[in-house]
Amino acid sequence: MSIPSSPAAVPSSSSSSSSLLAGVTRHRRRQLIEAVVVFALIALLPLLVKNAYLRNVIVLTLMYAALAQSWNILGGYCGQISLGHALYFGVGAYAVSKLYVSYGVLPWFGMLAGGGLAVLLALALGYGTFRLKGHYFSIATLVIAEMGLLIVHNWDWLGGATGIQWPFGPDSWATLQFARDKTPYIFFALGLLVVTWLLTFFIEGSKWGYWWRAVKDHPEAAESLGVTVFRSKMAAAALSAFFTAIGGGFYAAFVSYVDPDSVMHFRFSLLMVLPVVLGGIGTLWGPILGAAILVPLSEFTRSYVGGSGGGLDLMLYGGLVMAVALLKPEGLIKLFARKTRIREAAR
């Protein structure tokens, strides 16, 4: 079947639709150019910032930006609010540590293994939890992640509560160990962020982006329009878990040490969600903006207050997110927004 255009409407609408199509292409191209500029500027940061502490903050900011971007794939685009992503982060961190320390497998391969394991886990858990709706899904993810934490705590093969300490070795890209100069970590974390950003960019422009957003807005209506809802959620969960685990593996290499509470605590799940909520859920730049505000803020409060900060940083987080939820529910990115996407092109 094909739908014939009504003759009267053809001339005007075909010209406006071709300008609309050109607008979409132009908009996408401009987003790519913006990305090149932003990421290039970040890559130049090590030239300006020599202070080791500040470089540390940059590494963490970029890492959390990448993690938030990964969480956003499932939570922001597909609308499945996971509060248990610490599980995948932990899987990645432990896979890399165990494989390297016990079997001498280089972290690069360990990350792939951890990512693969996280995907399997996400699919297995998704098979059960994606039948749950809304809050029930979120609660299930939270509980499952806590179970994971308890299991690792009591698992001697993974070092139990003491975890796994990485051996000291020479600085090397092969083992991702850089004791003296942390600059390479900046580039690795930036690389991960670029990959997750590009992935999100391509998803946004593809069938999956449209289908996932349809699933988020109205699953039943999506189903009636031929959207494979369950499969959409599974695909989003798998991608999200994979990159979260890669981030976990990177973190393990960065701190050269893992224990259950330092990689699988609920805190990590929160630290992936909050930047997204602050910056703008389901947007391309929101997670990065959110992380750029929250992570330095958190690190600076912790260093001023001393120790682990006594939770003051998390209180600040909570306050900020509440303020955003009340004043700018779409996230801070909307402060920058031109009229979004095709809306603009259509004018």
Added chain:
Amino acid sequence: MSIDILLETIDVTRRFGGLVANRDVSIRVHRGEILGLIGPNGAGKSTLFNLIAGAYLPTSGSIRFDGRDITELPATRRCALGIARTYQVPRSFDSMTVLENVMVGGFVRHASSKAARLAALQVLDFTGLSRTAGTLTGELTPPEKRRLEVARALATEPKLLLLDEVLTGLTPSEAQMGVELIRRVRDAGITVVMVEHVMQIVMPLVDRAIVLNLGTVLANGSPADVVRDPAVISAYLGTRHAA
């Protein structure tokens, strides 16, 4: 099943707990017709509609579409086979623009965004929504939202379009525009089944009407015959008005 029958329900029964919403309903939808599914409130129209669309599965009985048994198929598969529906209360994707809403349906037939976008633009043109392509659905007027429901369904390139009270609650002139759109949909080769309870609007539009009452088929025939049927009159107005 002869080739000119697009959809057939055979002794379809659907229970909700103790309530029997549809009992042994057998109807046939002919290719290329506009069929009205009418009846008083609680007659089981919406249930039958949802059984055909795949939102519910029947308790017993079977449904055939385009020569195959679809009784157990989920809504997604039915859409791929060529059944599209609208919702009585519009369920637009509010984080997206009108064009993007329609594209979601277009992806059933088109793999690339570009192809889906082109197809969606054609549908918007056909349904008279081109002007709103770039607007967020939250900014649409109620009649535009109804139109969007139809546009989204058409983007899946269906053989059968199920319309759930798309004309109810519109002003006479809006309803008239809706009627014209439905006629053009049929003229494009799409079979239409519409649920309505406002008889005045549907009767001039439909080729045939099936009246449901208390979950069973009460009457089936041309609009003119159906409205004169004493059983139909008594179902709508009570027995005093019959005869």
